[in-house]
Amino acid sequence: MKFSKKDLIKLYTNLVRARTFDMLCTRLLAEGKFVSFYHEGAWGDAAGVGTATFLRKDDILYPHHRAHGFPHMIGKGVDPKYYLAEHCGRATGCCSGVGTVHALFEEYGILGQSAILGAQFTVSVGWGLAAKKNGTGQVVVASFGDGTLARGTWHEGANVAVLWKLPIVYVLENNGIAQYVSLEKAYPLKDMASLAAGYGMPAVVVDGQDIVAVAEAVGEAVKRARQGKGPTFVECKTIRVTSHGYGSPHMVDGEQRDMNMVEELKKREPLSMYEKNLLKQGIITKEDIEEIAKAAKEEAAAAEKFAMESPIQEDASILDQYLYAE
Amino acid sequence: MRSVGIIANPGSGKDIRRLIACGSVFDNNEKANILKRVFLALDSFGIEKVVIMPDIYGIGYHALEDLDVHLSTVFLDMAVEGIQDDSTRAAQIMADMDVACIITLGGDGTNRVVAKSCGDTPLLPISTGTNNVFPLMIEGTIAGMAAGAVAALSLKGEDIAIRKPRLEIYDDTTLIDVALVDVVVSDHCFAGCRANCDETSVYEIYLTNSEPGHIGFSAVGAALTVADADRGRGMHISVGGGNERVLAPIAPGMMRWIPIRSYQILEPHKSLPIKFAPSFLSLDGEREIDIGKDEKISILLNEAGPYVVDIQKALLMARDYVNRLDKLSDLT
Ligand SMILES: Cc1ncc(C[n+]2csc(CCOP(=O)(O)OP(=O)(O)O)c2C)c(N)n1
Numbered sequence A: 001m002k003f004s005k006k007d008l009i010k011l012y013t014n015l016v017r018a019r020t021f022d023m024l025c026t027r028l029l030a031e032g033k034f035v036s037f038y039h040e041g042a043w044g045d046a047a048g049v050g051t052a053t054f055l056r057k058d059d060i061l062y063p064h065h066r067a068h069g070f071p072h073m074i075g076k077g078v079d080p081k082y083y084l085a086e087h088c089g090r091a092t093g094c095c096s097g098v099g100t101v102h103a104l105f106e107e108y109g110i111l112g113q114s115a116i117l118g119a120q121f122t123v124s125v126g127w128g129l130a131a132k133k134n135g136t137g138q139v140v141v142a143s144f145g146d147g148t149l150a151r152g153t154w155h156e157g158a159n160v161a162v163l164w165k166l167p168i169v170y171v172l173e174n175n176g177i178a179q180y181v182s183l184e185k186a187y188p189l190k191d192m193a194s195l196a197a198g199y200g201m202p203a204v205v206v207d208g209q210d211i212v213a214v215a216e217a218v219g220e221a222v223k224r225a226r227q228g229k230g231p232t233f234v235e236c237k238t239i240r241v242t243s244h245g246y247g248s249p250h251m252v253d254g255e256q257r258d259m260n261m262v263e264e265l266k267k268r269e270p271l272s273m274y275e276k277n278l279l280k281q282g283i284i285t286k287e288d289i290e291e292i293a294k295a296a297k298e299e300a301a302a303a304e305k306f307a308m309e310s311p312i313q314e315d316a317s318i319l320d321q322y323l324y325a326e
Numbered sequence B: 001m002r003s004v005g006i007i008a009n010p011g012s013g014k015d016i017r018r019l020i021a022c023g024s025v026f027d028n029n030e031k032a033n034i035l036k037r038v039f040l041a042l043d044s045f046g047i048e049k050v051v052i053m054p055d056i057y058g059i060g061y062h063a064l065e066d067l068d069v070h071l072s073t074v075f076l077d078m079a080v081e082g083i084q085d086d087s088t089r090a091a092q093i094m095a096d097m098d099v100a101c102i103i104t105l106g107g108d109g110t111n112r113v114v115a116k117s118c119g120d121t122p123l124l125p126i127s128t129g130t131n132n133v134f135p136l137m138i139e140g141t142i143a144g145m146a147a148g149a150v151a152a153l154s155l156k157g158e159d160i161a162i163r164k165p166r167l168e169i170y171d172d173t174t175l176i177d178v179a180l181v182d183v184v185v186s187d188h189c190f191a192g193c194r195a196n197c198d199e200t201s202v203y204e205i206y207l208t209n210s211e212p213g214h215i216g217f218s219a220v221g222a223a224l225t226v227a228d229a230d231r232g233r234g235m236h237i238s239v240g241g242g243n244e245r246v247l248a249p250i251a252p253g254m255m256r257w258i259p260i261r262s263y264q265i266l267e268p269h270k271s272l273p274i275k276f277a278p279s280f281l282s283l284d285g286e287r288e289i290d291i292g293k294d295e296k297i298s299i300l301l302n303e304a305g306p307y308v309v310d311i312q313k314a315l316l317m318a319r320d321y322v323n324r325l326d327k328l329s330d331l332t
């Protein structure tokens, strides 16, 4: 799969925007402006942006909880200010300020999330079945982490997805850690792609720090799904350089994380690696980079202003409206 | 008695060709199983020591789990980063230790990085990748027997191995990389998923040889009508335009018509400059080197590449060795 110059710049721009929002979210949480928590995603953000940037607007996306799905939603084309306002409990948020970390953007195929990890595996089967029956050509993309894959729902979903040849792309962002537990302590294998292969699902392992590799692999998987060839599993090897959630202990397997190792991981920072290649290939200039960074900062500042100036949601009956249909 | 080296690549057999070319995932537990069979065969030959590259999955550790063997195993004391360079560094250490041979588990790419530093140490490459030309589809037990003979009889160089050519990539006058099968110049601008299966992107192909039976862009060489005497020789093919086209398997299950502008036998030690820049070089099937506008990259065929164990010869020697051992034990 080859990308045009425009596509490559779009990937870069979305990655810069996702990174800028990650920094903004971290700051707003630290300043006490969030009603929720925040799971930082910097350095592990290429997988989400690479996954979502070339999806169709009506494709269905279940974003990852890491970076609260900002990279995925920015990639999909969602205006992140409504999701930011949601985190701040504002009435202008995408769930009217009562959903905190939950995203809902129906017109962009983001149909809700659950705090219960692993829900994506089973709801995506329903969405995939609907897409197939309706003949819309829509594809369902479910993003999740290595810890999430340990849920039994994965096996239930994968089994039926293959059996019924559903148009689903499973994108694992394998950062080798789930909250405070390392992959080594959780699985007898390292490449989760083998689990998908066990169901006869085509599976591929890519460098999740290489945004082009992710976009290429997900692009091929989406193509298969649209052609009616069934589900695909894309395993992106990525990293987590922060603690699990902002302010939580930076521990693994009962001990402090080895910060020398974390520094080693940081060498694979995806934005600067991509930027270097784009410059070498003459696809962008230093001036383009400055311009993109400036635009992202302005977008983030405007989103912050929007959220802060929006009224705090104080009408509890909103919850009823979300819970009960007429 | 000399020892045997083992380099098993945990990353092989999982790339994008599983989506676009009907490849299947090569699970690391299966690589560990193959190694178990290698160890058992080596042990039956009385091999005393095996030197293993540690890897991020721990293929060697898993292979030794619950395995009843007498031979001793040593894991190299080296940092493991989960990158290609692990294999290159391990091969260098094993060559310095003068192991009798190095058994590799991987594909063309794995052997390429091992061959960068193994010197004259013969390789015994077991295929656990996707589009493989260089490594052999060989049962682990048989590979173990062949390696056992090489180590037990301390066989070296031409006595037991065949020297394979390599393509050398130069940046100006500096050797920057090597390939064992092919170098493909394409209009890609990123390594991306690395595997290159897009025939529309290709400008040129350089081959170490054009023998039939290859898969990947090197199969284009065998599809061209060259004299049989030239089959074992290197080749340079310009792709696109022209009047000729050939049907070639460029990846598993991917039969493609490739338009040919021109082709020529590639003479050893004659440097050919890459004329396309910016462009990307795929080495043995994987996008590896991006060429910037002003870079002067050239390709040279060198007949003195890595030694590869001649399996048939090694197995015949293994037979004689075992028979001799057996007779000796009758006497005692
Ligand atoms: C069913 C369930 N169990 C536990 C949790 C608490 N929890 C939230 S995030 C998380 C870690 C998930 O790890 P992983 O899927 O690897 O994603 P990562 O955070 O590493 O990106 C856990 C255990 C939850 N939300 N749902």
Ligand SMILES: [Mg+2]
Pocket: A145, A146, A147, A173, A174, A175, A176, A177, A178, A179
């Ligand atoms: Mg994780």
